[in-house]
Amino acid sequence: MSVIDISDKLQRHTSNKYKTRLATAIKQIVIHHSATRPISVSGQADAEAFARYHVIELGWPGIGYHYVIGKDGTVLKTNPNSVSSYHAGKANATSLGVCLVGVFDIKEPPQEQWEAALRLTRELMGAYGIPVERVIGHREVPAAKSCPGNRFDMDKFRRCLT
Ligand SMILES: [Zn+2]
Numbered sequence: 137m138s139v140i141d142i143s144d145k146l147q148r149h150t151s152n153k154y155k156t157r158l159a160t161a162i163k164q165i166v167i168h169h170s171a172t173r174p175i176s177v178s179g180q181a182d183a184e185a186f187a188r189y190h191v192i193e194l195g196w197p198g199i200g201y202h203y204v205i206g207k208d209g210t211v212l213k214t215n216p217n218s219v220s221s222y223h224a225g226k227a228n229a230t231s232l233g234v235c236l237v238g239v240f241d242i243k244e245p246p247q248e249q250w251e252a253a254l255r256l257t258r259e260l261m262g263a264y265g266i267p268v269e270r271v272i273g274h275r276e277v278p279a280a281k282s283c284p285g286n287r288f289d290m291d292k293f294r295r296c297l298t
Pocket of ligand 1: 167168169223274283284
């Protein structure tokens, strides 16, 4: 599948750096929504905004997610998978973070975006030997939020992966 790598174009902290890890440390995939309304079709301007927010406002080393998926299904690579970035609390060290741009508490994701998330997740499951039960929503980490949204059905997502 086509993935556009914009990781070098995103805001990074001038001194703080994410820890790196071996591929064998990656055991799960955590799905997020951005909980923001899309400002771009491909998601690129959204990813740039998340990176600025994470670095400038939160002081993180870089954007929290490894992948950002735009509302049209464009898949953007935003961090090397080898970094243990911040997106899922205690699951950070063992997971990859995939963020779909949008708010899915009231409405489900658009079909193209949902399908792109399935394709990317299948590819990552294959690359890292991750079983379907280790594909989880942020709220299942667990976390005190609805992420990836009350209308993002994680059971359906997992069924679609198999
Ligand atoms: Zn989340």
